[in-house]
Amino acid sequence: MTETATAGPTSPAATRRPTGRSWTGFARQYGAAALLVLLLAYNAVFTRNFLSWQTLMDVQLRQAAPVAIVALGMALVIAVAGIDLSVGSVMAIAGQVGALTVLGGLPPALAVLLALAVAAACGVFNGTLVVRYGVQPIIATLILFIAGRGIAQLLSGGKLTGFRNPGLQFLGLGRIAGVPMPVMLMIVVAAVLWFVVRYTGYGRTLLATGGNTAAARLAGVRTGRVTMVAYIASAALAGLVGLVVIGITAASDANNVGLGVELDAIAAVAVSGTPLTGGRISVVGTVVGAVMLRLLQNTLIAQGVPREIAQIVTGVVIVVALFLQRRAR
Amino acid sequence: MAQEPLLRCSGMDKSFAGVPALRDVHMSVAAGEVRALIGQNGAGKSTLIKVLTGVYRRDAGQVEFAGNPVDFTSTQDAQRNGLATIYQEVNLVPYRSVAENICIGRARRRFGLIDWKAVNAEARERLAALDVHVDVTRPLVEYPIATQQMTAIARALSFDAKLVIMDEPTSSLAEREVATLLDVIRRLRDEGVAIVFVSHRLDELYAVCDTITVLRDGRTVADSPISELSRYDLVSTMLGRELTESERRGQHVGATATAAAPTVLEARDLRRAPVLNGSSVTLRRGEVVGLAGLLGSGRSETARALFGADPVTDGEIHRDGEPVRFASPQEAIRARIGFNSEDRKGEGIIPDLSVRENITLALLPRLLRRGIVDRGRQQEIVDRFIRRLDIKLAGPDQKISELSGGNQQKVLLARWLCTDPEVLILDEPTRGIDVGAKQEIQNLVRELADDGLSVLLISSELEELITDCDRVVVLRDGATVAELEGEDISEKSMLHAMAEGTAATGSRQPSGSREEDEVHD
Numbered sequence: 126m127t128e129t130a131t132a133g134p135t136s137p138a139a140t141r142r143p144t145g146r147s148w149t150g151f152a153r154q155y156g157a158a159a160l161l162v163l164l165l166a167y168n169a170v171f172t173r174n175f176l177s178w179q180t181l182m183d184v185q186l187r188q189a190a191p192v193a194i195v196a197l198g199m200a201l202v203i204a205v206a207g208i209d210l211s212v213g214s215v216m217a218i219a220g221q222v223g224a225l226t227v228l229g230g231l232p233p234a235l236a237v238l239l240a241l242a243v244a245a246a247c248g249v250f251n252g253t254l255v256v257r258y259g260v261q262p263i264i265a266t267l268i269l270f271i272a273g274r275g276i277a278q279l280l281s282g283g284k285l286t287g288f289r290n291p292g293l294q295f296l297g298l299g300r301i302a303g304v305p306m307p308v309m310l311m312i313v314v315a316a317v318l319w320f321v322v323r324y325t326g327y328g329r330t331l332l333a334t335g336g337n338t339a340a341a342r343l344a345g346v347r348t349g350r351v352t353m354v355a356y357i358a359s360a361a362l363a364g365l366v367g368l369v370v371i372g373i374t375a376a377s378d379a380n381n382v383g384l385g386v387e388l389d390a391i392a393a394v395a396v397s398g399t400p401l402t403g404g405r406i407s408v409v410g411t412v413v414g415a416v417m418l419r420l421l422q423n424t425l426i427a428q429g430v431p432r433e434i435a436q437i438v439t440g441v442v443i444v445v446a447l448f449l450q451r452r453a454r
Numbered sequence: 455m456a457q458e459p460l461l462r463c464s465g466m467d468k469s470f471a472g473v474p475a476l477r478d479v480h481m482s483v484a485a486g487e488v489r490a491l492i493g494q495n496g497a498g499k500s501t502l503i504k505v506l507t508g509v510y511r512r513d514a515g516q517v518e519f520a521g522n523p524v525d526f527t528s529t530q531d532a533q534r535n536g537l538a539t540i541y542q543e544v545n546l547v548p549y550r551s552v553a554e555n556i557c558i559g560r561a562r563r564r565f566g567l568i569d570w571k572a573v574n575a576e577a578r579e580r581l582a583a584l585d586v587h588v589d590v591t592r593p594l595v596e597y598p599i600a601t602q603q604m605t606a607i608a609r610a611l612s613f614d615a616k617l618v619i620m621d622e623p624t625s626s627l628a629e630r631e632v633a634t635l636l637d638v639i640r641r642l643r644d645e646g647v648a649i650v651f652v653s654h655r656l657d658e659l660y661a662v663c664d665t666i667t668v669l670r671d672g673r674t675v676a677d678s679p680i681s682e683l684s685r686y687d688l689v690s691t692m693l694g695r696e697l698t699e700s701e702r703r704g705q706h707v708g709a710t711a712t713a714a715a716p717t718v719l720e721a722r723d724l725r726r727a728p729v730l731n732g733s734s735v736t737l738r739r740g741e742v743v744g745l746a747g748l749l750g751s752g753r754s755e756t757a758r759a760l761f762g763a764d765p766v767t768d769g770e771i772h773r774d775g776e777p778v779r780f781a782s783p784q785e786a787i788r789a790r791i792g793f794n795s796e797d798r799k800g801e802g803i804i805p806d807l808s809v810r811e812n813i814t815l816a817l818l819p820r821l822l823r824r825g826i827v828d829r830g831r832q833q834e835i836v837d838r839f840i841r842r843l844d845i846k847l848a849g850p851d852q853k854i855s856e857l858s859g860g861n862q863q864k865v866l867l868a869r870w871l872c873t874d875p876e877v878l879i880l881d882e883p884t885r886g887i888d889v890g891a892k893q894e895i896q897n898l899v900r901e902l903a904d905d906g907l908s909v910l911l912i913s914s915e916l917e918e919l920i921t922d923c924d925r926v927v928v929l930r931d932g933a934t935v936a937e938l939e940g941e942d943i944s945e946k947s948m949l950h951a952m953a954e955g956t957a958a959t960g961s962r963q964p965s966g967s968r969e970e971d972e973v974h975d
Binding site: 324330345 | 761803806818821
């Protein structure tokens with residue numbers, strides 16, 4: 126979480142902070158990262174074979190990657206002071222569309238394109254409600270959260286849609302340079318977003334729109350379009366993750382794909398120290414947050430802590446993260 | 455009004471973080487009296503109202519209400535004791551019914567349940583007493599602001615309010631609705647209710663008020679029957695101008711030089727009820743034109759309409775002689791117009807972004823190369839304008855919210871200047887900033903105009919308009935009522951236009967024995 130993307134390269138000016146709140150400031154910026162380091166250290170000592178490529182890449186990171194990618198899209202929407210509850214349902218729709226396309230005998234590349242296009246269309250729907258009709262984001266995206274799952278189930282006919290297609294399965298099971306595809310996608314998406322936020326005009330207008338919409342509009346920013354793009358990106362990334370998930374199991378389960386992912390994604394953004402009030406984004410922090418929360422759960426469960434207790438501990442960690450954010454204001 | 459006042463306060467002091475907002479303020483109002491309370495932004499009206507109604511605690515002073523010393527601890531406390539407040543923004547529950555809004559908190563119950571029939575009947579009755587006849591079971595939000603305000607008044611009266619404070623109730627009402635409200639005020643007065651009425655529309659004050667209290671810089675500067683204070687004196691007292699004026703006048707001689715310059719921006723008869731009722735202004739190249747007027751006269755609204763920030767329902771805008779219609783600020787910016795809002799916090803700065811990003815926000819589209827910000831050029835421009843405007847900061851990466859008000863304002867000016875505009879609209883650019891920065895900004899505006907930039911300057915400070923402007927357009931109730939040029943720009947002529955709606959007297963002619971010359975406070 127080295128950047129908050131509000132300022133450019135660090136200069137003496139940016140580091141000149143009142144010393145009084147340095148501890149909370151540190152905790153807010155690096156709290157999740159510090160916890161991650163702590164968890165890694167703990168596991169390195171107490172978990173057998175933890176520090177192996179196998180465990181780190183194929184278990185921990187691969188499990189965290191889907192939520193992390195969704196969380197990156199969520200971070201974009203949160204940067205414009207929105208929220209996207211529909212990501213889980215969009216995952217299910219995209220996965221179902223992808224599965225049906227290859228089952229129909231079409232090439233996997235087309236399946237991916239089609240699935241992403243449908244997901245993006247869901248983003249257009251969300252964005253239109255928010256931008257054009259001024260519906261509150263939580264309500265606007267609740268619509269697809271509910272109806273989207275229904276659409277996916279309708280497409281599936283209520284059955285598990287199994288398929289056998291090496292191309293599509295590659296997204297879930299393949300490797301590039303030894304790195305599992307989900308992890309690879311997470312790295313690529315994070316890198317692209319990091320670049321976009323830091324160096325592009327869109328990144329600037331995104332933060333300006335979320336930071337002060339009225340001011341941004343008066344400065345000539347097309348705030349509506351900026352917001353729309355954030356929702357489309359969030360939905361498209363959710364669609365991508367939907368394909369990854371069905372690629373892993375070689376089956377689309379419209380009832381369960383992406384179930385509850387929206388909350389995990391919001392939690393990952395929140396523990397990264399990003400306020401839900403908009404105007405800020407932390408790409409690296411979001412990934413760290415998602416990986417940390419997954420590792421926390423895995424560690425607790427590996428230690429024999431019952432799942433219920435693990436959930437409670439996760440909740441406590443999020444509360445602590447939010448508390449630190451408030452203190453740092 | 456010989457009788458004992460219902461409310462009397464004196465010696466009222468209130469400071470915020472050491473900055474005095476009220477200093478030894480006094481005001482009184484009797485039963486059956488309508489008192490006008492007026493003052494510029496920051497004069498202390500809102501603070502006084504909030505101190506009286508228990509929103510803030512006063513630092514010093516006595517308040518007597520109905521003969522007893524009181525010290526309300528909350529608005530509810532004040533309301534229970536018969537002092538109700540009706541705010542400009544109606545603060546009721548929008549999605550509950552009209553009846554609920556009137557009776558909420560003390561609804562009649564039967565067998566422990568709310569007796570809706572009785573509640574609705576009571577609400578209907580109370581509204582009928584105000585001559586409002588609506589379906590009280592519909593949600594409040596479905597009705598126009600005027601009806602919502604009547605609902606607020608009915609609610610206030612349902613608490614047997616002896617005193618009703620109305621804080622700019624008319625600012626968002628249409629003309630006909632205002633007339634209804636004034637009728638209601640008269641009716642309440644006749645029933646013995648005391649009213650404190652805050653408005654910036656002089657016509658309304660003179661139509662309905664018996665007495666007037668004028669605040670300026672947190673002090674009571676006038677307290678008299680309204681019939682004894684002419685409009686002219688009212689405005690000059692409010693703005694703090696003595697009648698011994700007329701020395702102050704346009705000091706520079708740029709006016710003649712720009713008279714022949716081409717018109718770059720023109721607004722003709724802009725309308726959008728109720729705020730704009732035919733405002734017109736012409737801006738020539740290299741000219742500084744002032745927009746003068748009281749609060750609510752349509753100055754900012756005119757500026758925003760010119761910039762495409764707000765729509766108009768009627769009227770024309772011409773840019774370099776061509777008719778234009780900006781659908782958004784972005785289109786205005788492309789036509790090389792800049793606009794700096796009066797609300798620096800709400801509509802100016804992006805608090806979490808660095809000074810660098812704040813400066814280049816409007817320029818951003820031109821800094822992009824295939825979507826990527828050209829950092830080198832950005833840095834070069836940022837450095838140049840930080841130097842040019844002498845912005846005091848630790849470095850361009852500093853967050854803008856950490857700068858002082860004056861430096862924030864300079865950053866916002868830089869935001870527009872770096873776009874190389876031909877027209878710059880500045881809405882109260884020097885409000886709330888320190889004297890040094892203010893002088894710098896004023897000098898800068900002059901220099902820019904000498905270099906050919908056209909500036910439309912909105913200011914509540916007459917002195918600023920006189921020293922800075924080649925011409926001044928005076929607005930009143932959303933319409934242009936006077937245009938003053940060169941020598942004719944004086945405090946007297948501007949005050950006159952604001953008060954009377956005409957520019958009858960140029961400053962050279964003696965104004966004769968008009969009524970206002972005989973009165974003083």
